Each structure stands twice: as C-alpha cells, then as structure tokens.
Amino acid sequence: MLINDLPIIIVSALFLFSSISVLFIKEYSKAFYLSLSANVIGIIVLAAFWVKGFVGYTIFSCTLYIDNIGYLFSMIVLIGTIVVIIGGKSHVENWTTRSSMLSLLLLTGLGLIYMAFAYNILIILGAWGISSAASYAITMLRKDYKSVDAGIKYLVMGLISSSFMILGFALYFLSVNTFSLNYETIEYPYLFMLGLAMLSVAFFFKLGAFPFQGWLPDVYINADRISVSFISSVGKLLGIVPLLRIISLGDPTQNILNFFVVLFSIMSVLSMIVGNIIAFSRKDLPSILAFSSITQMGFILIGFVALKINVQIAEAGLVTQSLAYVIAQAGLFNFVNYIEKVSGTARFEGLRGLAKYDKGLATSASILVLSLLGIPPILGFWGKLFLFESVYLYPWLIIIAVLSSAISAGYYIPIIREMFREGEMNFIETEERDSVIFSAILSIGIGIISPLILVVV
Numbered sequence: 001m002l003i004n005d006l007p008i009i010i011v012s013a014l015f016l017f018s019s020i021s022v023l024f025i026k027e028y029s030k031a032f033y034l035s036l037s038a039n040v041i042g043i044i045v046l047a048a049f050w051v052k053g054f055v056g057y058t059i060f061s062c063t064l065y066i067d068n069i070g071y072l073f074s075m076i077v078l079i080g081t082i083v084v085i086i087g088g089k090s091h092v093e094n095w096t097t098r099s100s101m102l103s104l105l106l107l108t109g110l111g112l113i114y115m116a117f118a119y120n121i122l123i124i125l126g127a128w129g130i131s132s133a134a135s136y137a138i139t140m141l142r143k144d145y146k147s148v149d150a151g152i153k154y155l156v157m158g159l160i161s162s163s164f165m166i167l168g169f170a171l172y173f174l175s176v177n178t179f180s181l182n183y184e185t186i187e188y189p190y191l192f193m194l195g196l197a198m199l200s201v202a203f204f205f206k207l208g209a210f211p212f213q214g215w216l217p218d219v220y221i222n223a224d225r226i227s228v229s230f231i232s233s234v235g236k237l238l239g240i241v242p243l244l245r246i247i248s249l250g251d252p253t254q255n256i257l258n259f260f261v262v263l264f265s266i267m268s269v270l271s272m273i274v275g276n277i278i279a280f281s282r283k284d285l286p287s288i289l290a291f292s293s294i295t296q297m298g299f300i301l302i303g304f305v306a307l308k309i310n311v312q313i314a315e316a317g318l319v320t321q322s323l324a325y326v327i328a329q330a331g332l333f334n335f336v337n338y339i340e341k342v343s344g345t346a347r348f349e350g351l352r353g354l355a356k357y358d359k360g361l362a363t364s365a366s367i368l369v370l371s372l373l374g375i376p377p378i379l380g381f382w383g384k385l386f387l388f389e390s391v392y393l394y395p396w397l398i399i400i401a402v403l404s405s406a407i408s409a410g411y412y413i414p415i416i417r418e419m420f421r422e423g424e425m426n427f428i429e430t431e432e433r434d435s436v437i438f439s440a441i442l443s444i445g446i447g448i449i450s451p452l453i454l455v456v457v
Contacts, residue, residue, distance in 0.1 A: 005059045007049040007066060011042050011074075011113060019106040023099050035102040036085050039078045039109065046074050058119055062180065065119035065249070072319045073116040073241050079442070080234040080326035081109050087334030087435030088226035097141045104134040104141070105230065112234070115241045119249065120179050121169050124242045128165065132158055132206075135235050139223050146222040154223075154231075157215040161205035164198045171195030172246075181249040186256070193259050199246060200263060206239030207297045209267055210274040220290035225337035228286075232293060233330035240300060240322055247307050248315070257308050264304040265397060271298030272404035279411045284347040285336050288411050289329065295408060296325055296372065299387055302401060306390035314390040320450055321383025324443065328368040328380065331439025335365045338432035343425055348414065352423025361433050362419045364440035371443045373412045374405050379443045382450035 018038035022031040050071040058065050085105065092098045111131030118124045136158055140151030175192035176183040186192045201212065208216040220228050247260065275294030282288045303318035336346050338361070343350035355362035371380035384405060391397050 015110040063120040070117035083330040089431040142224040150223040165202035168198030203239040229333035268301035317386030324380040351418040353425040367440040379447035
C-alpha cells in the first residue's frame with residue numbers, strides 16, 4: 001500500500017527538494033531557514049508516522065524495513081544536524097561554499113535515514129556512497145590549507161574503509177546467498193565471519209575506534225570547527241547505523257554470536273584504554289574531544305557486544321548513548337569555535353573567566369561535558385547505564401567500562417574547572433553560543449525522559 005511508503009517518500013522529497021533549492025537561493029538567510037526547517041519538519045513527519053503505528057513492515061521490494069530503531073536513529077541524525085546548522089549560521093555566511101555546505105548537510109542526513117531503515121546491503125552501499133562523499137566534502141569546504149589537508153587524509157582513509165566494506169559485503173553475499181540483511185541460514189559460517197570482520201573494520205574507520213583512528217586527530221584539530229561539529233557527531237553515525245542493521249536483523253548461529261562478543265569486546269576495551277591514555281596528555285579542548293571520542297566509541301561498542309544477547313537493553317543503550325554523544329559533541333565543537341573567536345585560543349587558558357562573564361554558556365558547556373562523563377540525570381548517564389546493564393553477563397567488561405568512565409573525569413573535569421577560574425573574557429552574542437545552550441537543554445530535557453526509551457525500543 002502506498003500509505004505505508006509515505007514516511008520515506010515524504011522525507012525523501014523534502015530533503016531532495018531542500019538540498020537542491022539551497023543551491024539556487026541567493027539570499028543566505030532564506031537558504032539557512034529552509035535547511036533548518038527541513039530538519040525540523042523531518043523530525044515532525046517521522047515522529048507522527050511513528051506514533052501512528054507505521055512500524056514493523058517492509059517497503060520498496062523489501063529493501064527498507066520500517067521499525068522503531070530506524071525511526072529513532074533517523075531523528076538522532078536530524079537533531080544533530082539542527083545543532084550544527086544553528087551553530088554555523090553566521091560562521092559560514094561569508095564562505096563562497098555556504099550553499100554547498102547546507103546542501104551537503106541535508107544529503108548526508110538523507111543517506112543516513114535510508115541506512116537507518118536499510119533491509120538490503122544495496123541500500124547501505126548506495127546510502128554510504130552519498131553520505132560519505134558528502135562528509136568528505138564538508139571537511140574541506142572552507143578551502144583553507146588546514147581544512148583541505150585534513151579532508152584529504154579523511155578521504156584517503158574513507159576510501160580504504162570503503163574497500164573493506166565492499167569486500168565484506170561480497171563475502172557476506174557468498175556466505176548467505178542473499179542481499180537481504182534478514183539472513184536465516186549461513187551456508188559458509190567462516191566466510192561469513194571473515195566478511196563481518198571486514199565490514200567491522202570499515203565501520204571502525206568511520207567510528208574512529210582503535211586502531212583505526214589515524215585520521216581523527218588531523219580532522220578534529222585542523223579542519224574548520226563547524227565542519228568538525230558535524231563530522232564528529234552525526235558523521236559517527238555512518239559507522240554505528242549500518243553496523244547495527246547488519247547485526248541486529250539476522251539470525252546468526254552460536255559460533256557467530258561468540259565471534260561477535262570476542263570481536264567487539266576486544267575493540268571496545270582497546271578503544272577505552274587508548275582513548276583515555278592519549279586524552280590525558282592534552283591541554284587544549286579540540287585535542288581532548290578528539291581523543292576522548294575514541295573512548296566514547298569504546299562505550300558504544302559495548303552495545304554491539306550484547307546486541308544478540310540482551311537485545312532490548314542493548315538497543316536502548318545504543319540509541320541513548322548515540323543521541324547523547326551526537327548532541328554533546330556537536331555542541332562542544334560549536335563551543336570551541338566560540339571560545340577561539342572570543343579568546344583567540346582553545347587551550348585551557350582561553351577558557352578562564354568564562355563563568356564570570358557568561359554564566360549561561362559556562363553552565364551549558366559544563367552540562368555537555370558532564371553528559372560525556374555520564375553524570376545523572378543528564379542524557380549521557382542513561383546511555384552508559386543501559387550499555388553497562390546490557391552486558392551483565394560479562395561483569396569484567398562492566399568493571400573496565402566503569403573504571404574507564406571514572407578515569408575520563410581526569411580530563412573532562414579540568415575543562416569545567418578552567419571555565420570557573422578567574423580570568424578576562426568578553427561576552428559576545430553569537431549563534432555558536434545559542435547552539436551550545438540549545439544542546440544543553442536537549443541533554444537535560446531528553447535525559448529526564450530517557451528511561452522511556454526502554455519502553456519504545
């Protein structure tokens with residue numbers, strides 16, 4: 001029935017129309033509000049169809065599966081994009097590529113929405129091509145030397161990850177003899193495990209999980225802050241969403257389940273340890289956010305360990321932690337952009353005096369940092385709680401994760417401390433400031449209702 005296709009048809013038409021229109025609208029403010037409105041309307045449309053019960057069926061010749069997880073991750077994409085667009089309003093206004101920036105943000109979001117509902121590997125390949133290409137271009141759009149240099153490194157690593165993904169899907173098809181992600185029988189289990197390992201490597205590159213984080217410091221530290229605000233938040237969903245669809249929809253054997261547990265446990269622990277060690281040595285905010293994101297991806301990978309063991313709580317953890325990370329990371333890189341404009345540096349000394357002259361911004365940035373740390377009742381606390389609960393069968397992993405979270409206070413808390421130290425700083429009313437406050441409100445507001453996610457997943 002055509003009515004069942006409407007959630008995807010409406011969102012696709014909305015984003016395609018908007019992504020093309022902004023390229024031809026000469027007045028920047030109109031293009032900005034069109035892009036912002038497209039994301040807001042997209043959330044409303046998806047939420048409306050979700051509430052109306054358009055769930056649990058396939059469309060487009062069984063290539064898309066409309067389910068709760070698809071709706072939730074699609075809305076996470078749009079929420080993160082809204083934070084980035086708000087924060088970048090005045091920052092990108094003078095760019096010659098400002099229309100391209102808005103268009104590419106919308107196209108990346110559309111590709112991720114298709115991946116969130118993917119039921120066929122061809123959908124993931126097509127959507128990956130759109131979103132990945134757009135994300136590489138976003139990194140370089142400012143066209144200064146550092147951004148282009150970082151973008152080229154990101155592109156090269158992206159091409160390597162795409163090669164692993166294509167090889168992984170080829171092995172996947174050979175082992176299950178179907179393009180569908182809902183496999184029931186695996187004819188060649190060892191071939192399937194090799195294919196899954198290849199796919200995991202591809203998506204670990206996008207996540208920036210250890211040891212595939214080589215591109216991450218260059219991009220996070222050298223690229224334009226608004227571009228990084230998007231790449232470091234919504235861009236990470238390019239690794240989370242397709243990996244989630246591949247693992248969650250199939251019916252693997254026990255041997256393959258054990259392989260899942262071993263693979264993701266090792267990657268999770270290594271990412272948490274390495275991320276913490278490197279972040280501790282940094283004294284500037286972009287570097288801390290870059291290397292701490294490796295640790296954050298370690299927490300995310302805990303959900304994949306339990307995905308076929310404790311399904312509901314694992315999925316709730318992945319959804320909640322992904323949303324917490326996207327909001328906090330996007331907001332904090334907008335905060336970095338603001339601090340650099342006001343104080344001239346994003347090192348610790350550039351944060352001093354902020355609380356004295358702008359308590360609202362200092363409080364909001366502190367909330368986002370505490371969300372990454374996992375302090376209740378902020379959103380990040382519930383994400384970690386669900387993830388830790390999902391692996392109760394592996395208490396050793398919970399212990400490592402809790403210790404890792406506690407250790408991360410060693411580099412998160414100094415950020416807050418420096419903002420509340422004495423210093424001189426000017427007050428400037430900018431969109432970056434507004435986006436940080438908006439992100440903090442979201443983190444608190446959604447954090448209060450986060451336990452309900454267990455009900456809806």
